[in-house]
Amino acid sequence: MRVLISGGAGYIGSTVASACLDAGIEPVILDSLVTGREEFAEGRRFYRGDIADGTLVDTIFRENPDIGAVVHCAALIVVPDSVADPVGYYRANVTKSLEFTDHLLRNGCQRMIFSSSASIYQTGDDFTVNEDSPLDPQSPYARTKAVCEGMFADISATQPIKILSLRYFNPIGADPQMRTGLQVRRPSHALGKMIEAYEYGTPFQVTGTDYPTRDGSGIRDYIHVWDLALAHVAALERFDDLGGTAVINLGTGEGTTVRELVDAFSRVSDRPIEVVETERRPGDVAGAYTRSDRAKRLLGWEAGFTVEQGIRHSLEWASIRDSRLT
Template sequence: MKVLITGGAGFIGSTIASACLDEGIEPVILDDLSTGRPEFVAGRTFYRGDIADGELIDRIFRDHPDIHATINCAARIVVPESVADPLGYYDANVTKGLALVTHLLRNGCHRFVFSGSASIYDAGQAITEDAPFKPLSPYARTKAAFEGALEDVTGGTDLRVITLRYFNPIGADPKLRTGLQTTRPTHALGVMIDRYRAGESFPVTGTDWPTRDGSGIRDYVHVWDLAAAHIAAVRRFDTVLPEAGPRYLPINLGTGDGTTVFELIKAFEDVTGEPLPHHLTVARPGDNAGAYPSIDRARTLLEWAPTHTLQEGIAAALAWNKARHTILEEE
């Protein structure tokens, strides 16, 4: 089996590609390398270019007419950047995404797995896929807008879509072939690792949220588990979305259990065996109490559940952080 992975030189896409290779699935990767890494596609079937380039998509399908499905991970994802450049984000995440869909349909590729985001939801616990949307940034609104467009397109074409809504990916490929390429991550674990390596105190932003210990709550899922869910979606696509049935389906991906910031600190200390200095500070603009999902639909339809612990995700992230300078050339 072959799958086209757009954005396959980024953190999530490259990890999915690694998992595909391990499972006997050949990834065909398309990435413009604007944020992706050439090291992550070395030795893999790779096309450099834009997902909206129809001639390039046509060439990929001439070269690989047996592509079974497309996994779309190509997107811009930095929230503050989306606030500064909303037009750029709508162009990259919506306009170019729809151009890609047009080119895929022209080439007869009707199975589409979309890399969605839990940022479209409001804060809450055990959030189901039917929960109302409340995106709080231009980035999140582009993800919600593209989901709506995809659902509309499935109503009038042969396209079928499984949208996988991630919560908070952590960790790295266990073989350290790929990992988070961002040098200054803004998510909690990335900041925690940076402060730990620098010997600095980690800020706990907000301590009066309506959670069990007052700190924000998130669902941290190992990226290797996310990759396994994509493989399950591709392999079970026609069972989950048969041609005669519904043509659009969102599925939450997470652990199904929330972790507060204080619990994340404790898990980090368990992994490192050292205390993590931290201090309390006020919540940042745009912060909320956080969320974690129900993953019943993933368990039932994809026969998928995460197998890696929070501590394993932290350990993998630390291992990648330590090794990345030996893998990424200019570092």
């Protein structure tokens, strides 16, 4: 079977592509390279272009008639950027996703896995959520994911396509074989900022220390990107057995605060980083972690890597990233 991966030259999409290859599923990559890297598509069937380009999507299906499913990873994902440019985010994440789905329907595609986000949840008092928890997205980025989920629910209710939303928590790490990793040199998330502080000898900023968590810093469910990729393989293999299931959380089930992540980083790295405290960033929330076992029950999947292993793989990738990306 072949699977079309939109955004397949990005951090998560390329890792999903590697996991598919390892499982005997051939990935077909569609990526505009706005944030993706062409190096991540080397040796793979690659089409450069936009998901809203209907002629290109038609060409892909004509040249790859055995595509059995689509993994839709293409999106803009930086929360502060979405606050600064909501129009751009709605256009890229919602409008183009609608156009893409229309192209898939025209080409007879009946299965799609959507890369959604746990940022759409309303955080409970204990910071845990499951798939039935209320939604309350707090940034334009998160709202684009919630809007897409609602849009896809309406489409799949009457059209010949089933759409499964996988709600990611917070990916860290890299492909353990170091084929791909985080492509941006100055990422905006906590671990990326820690690695930047480690590399340049600058202070790491704990953005927000007044959250109602156990130590005042934000709390997240940090999931290794390879575990995330393996969950996609499991979802592809079991897609037709999921029945009416539309949403599955992908997380470890454990919450780690930013301060705890700093401590874990210090245990893994060969030198500590300086830490300073600052105000919250626009769009930031306290965070959440999953308490659901739906992924284990339906996909036979659960996270296998620890936070420390994710940090170690992130550091290893950071040490070779510039030599891999021209």
